[in-house]
Amino acid sequence: MDGSVFPIARSTLPEAAAERLRALIIEGDLAPGAKLNERELSERLGVSRTPLREAFRMLAADGLLVQLPNRGAQVVALSAADVRGAFEVMGALEGLAGELAVARVTDADIADLRALQGDMEAAHAGRDLPTYYRINRLIHDRLNALAGNAVLEQTYRTLNARLHALRFRSNLNPAKWDLAVAEHRAMIEALAARDGAALRDLLVEHLRAKQQAVLDSMKNRDDKNLQGGKMP
Amino acid sequence: MDGSVFPIARSTLPEAAAERLRALIIEGDLAPGAKLNERELSERLGVSRTPLREAFRMLAADGLLVQLPNRGAQVVALSAADVRGAFEVMGALEGLAGELAVARVTDADIADLRALQGDMEAAHAGRDLPTYYRINRLIHDRLNALAGNAVLEQTYRTLNARLHALRFRSNLNPAKWDLAVAEHRAMIEALAARDGAALRDLLVEHLRAKQQAVLDSMKNRDDKNLQGGKMP
DNA sequence: CTCTGGCATATTGTATACAAAATGCAAGTC
DNA sequence: GACTTGCATTTTGTATACAATATGCCAGAG
Numbered sequence: 001m002d003g004s005v006f007p008i009a010r011s012t013l014p015e016a017a018a019e020r021l022r023a024l025i026i027e028g029d030l031a032p033g034a035k036l037n038e039r040e041l042s043e044r045l046g047v048s049r050t051p052l053r054e055a056f057r058m059l060a061a062d063g064l065l066v067q068l069p070n071r072g073a074q075v076v077a078l079s080a081a082d083v084r085g086a087f088e089v090m091g092a093l094e095g096l097a098g099e100l101a102v103a104r105v106t107d108a109d110i111a112d113l114r115a116l117q118g119d120m121e122a123a124h125a126g127r128d129l130p131t132y133y134r135i136n137r138l139i140h141d142r143l144n145a146l147a148g149n150a151v152l153e154q155t156y157r158t159l160n161a162r163l164h165a166l167r168f169r170s171n172l173n174p175a176k177w178d179l180a181v182a183e184h185r186a187m188i189e190a191l192a193a194r195d196g197a198a199l200r201d202l203l204v205e206h207l208r209a210k211q212q213a214v215l216d217s218m219k220n221r222d223d224k225n226l227q228g229g230k231m232p
Numbered sequence: 233m234d235g236s237v238f239p240i241a242r243s244t245l246p247e248a249a250a251e252r253l254r255a256l257i258i259e260g261d262l263a264p265g266a267k268l269n270e271r272e273l274s275e276r277l278g279v280s281r282t283p284l285r286e287a288f289r290m291l292a293a294d295g296l297l298v299q300l301p302n303r304g305a306q307v308v309a310l311s312a313a314d315v316r317g318a319f320e321v322m323g324a325l326e327g328l329a330g331e332l333a334v335a336r337v338t339d340a341d342i343a344d345l346r347a348l349q350g351d352m353e354a355a356h357a358g359r360d361l362p363t364y365y366r367i368n369r370l371i372h373d374r375l376n377a378l379a380g381n382a383v384l385e386q387t388y389r390t391l392n393a394r395l396h397a398l399r400f401r402s403n404l405n406p407a408k409w410d411l412a413v414a415e416h417r418a419m420i421e422a423l424a425a426r427d428g429a430a431l432r433d434l435l436v437e438h439l440r441a442k443q444q445a446v447l448d449s450m451k452n453r454d455d456k457n458l459q460g461g462k463m464p
Numbered sequence: 465c466t467c468t469g470g471c472a473t474a475t476t477g478t479a480t481a482c483a484a485a486a487t488g489c490a491a492g493t494c
Numbered sequence: 495g496a497c498t499t500g501c502a503t504t505t506t507g508t509a510t511a512c513a514a515t516a517t518g519c520c521a522g523a524g
Contacts, residue, residue: 010302089383
């Protein structure tokens with residue numbers, strides 16, 4: 001008996017409901033602009049309206065829903081300006097994270113990231129896009145964590161979550177995919193060289209390509225449906 | 233009759249309650265680390281527990297409260313690391329805002345800001361600190377708005393709100409006050425010169441002084457009470 | 465045909481009741 | 495004295511009921 005503590009994870013219905021709603025938004029089941037009906041959703045999720053409304057508040061704070069008094073909640077439909085604005089801020093955050101990371105990164109960190117890059121390249125070679133995305137996310141989270149700034153991590157995570165549905169739906173064509181893989185490689189090498197300025201530039205440029213993919217995808221799919229959703 | 237629309241402002245009790253709680257936190261009435269009792273607060277605010285709980289969710293999302301399942305809500309007590317992290321991110325955001333602003337600023341904007349700076353210097357000369365702070369806030373909001381990025385503005389506002397209580401309580405001594413006024417003057421001149429890099433540096437440096445004031449104030453007042461609050 | 469008013473119904477906002485979990489205190493045991 | 499157990503009370507979480515607002519539809523007037 002080594003005295004280790006294994007706290008029992010606790011959750012509440014609002015938290016679980018928010019999680020489920022997030023997934024429904026990302027998958028497009030709840031489409032941008034859709035009005036959320038409390039009665040239907042409470043039946044659908046098997047909870048009463050009270051925790052559901054608390055979940056709405058959480059998602060509204062995350063920028064996924066907009067709540068209008070007496071008119072209920074609606075899924076945010078991001079405009080191109082919203083997307084540009086969000087990417088611009090995320091670029092500043094990733095750039096800062098990159099600069100901070102080079103001051104704190106260890107050789108073991110770099111080895112881990114190189115291993116992840118290897119896994120990601122294997123996924124790329126095997127055309128395994130879901131695995132590629134999962135590892136991609138892991139690498140970026142790792143880089144952000146290396147910055148040692150929890151506020152930065154949390155802020156980035158919130159903004160990223162707003163864009164998740166759109167990014168889930170944007171295409172990654174083969175040429176762009178090849179380029180993204182190469183960009184990741186260059187990032188890790190800049191980090192290994194502890195070159196903050198280079199890493200910052202690479203991260204910002206990489207994100208710009210993601211931004212363009214999302215905007216292209218929005219233009220192609222939603223030209224007629226764009227509603228100029230209000231960024232909360 | 234010119235057809236102008238004057239929509240009637242609507243609010244809900246959760247929103248009003250959140251606003252009141254925010255003020256109570258900023259004023260220190262609800263101290264860092266304080267546990268919030270739903271029954272007492274609902275009586276105090278004259279609302280039932282349901283909107284109050286929704287208000288808690290909103291404030292938790294803003295980083296002012298932390299909610300633990302089955303244990304209720306507690307006012308966040310920011311650690312020095314939290315403060316450093318938040319200022320670091322805000323520095324990146326202000327820097328970005330400064331660079332973006334120089335591309336969009338008009339001569340009329342600059343004239344407005346110069347007028348505000350004049351008002352602020354008058355408040356400084358008359359030792360009118362509340363007015364000084366009010367105009368100070370106005371100038372910074374104006375600069376952030378000139379960036380033309382709503383996400384940036386909203387992100388900055390949220391982070392700033394977390395620090396508001398601490399900044400409300402930190403001292404501005406005469407030498408630092410003089411310096412702050414001079415820094416503002418230099419910022420507006422950099423903006424007028426459309427010098428993005430200079431403006432960025434000035435904004436970041438200015439914010440660093442604010443950070444130091446907050447950290448000093450925390451150190452002096454709360455050395456014994458620091459609880460290493462968890463940044464949500 | 466268009467517009468307006470009235471009314472029924474649906475939806476959202478809030479209060480209240482009930483259930484579950486946490487906390488505090490007293491009594492008993494070692 | 496320290497620790498454990500049991501129980502009452504308090505607090506938090508959730509469901510349900512009630513109130514307020516919004517929406518939709520129909521009939522009547524012009």
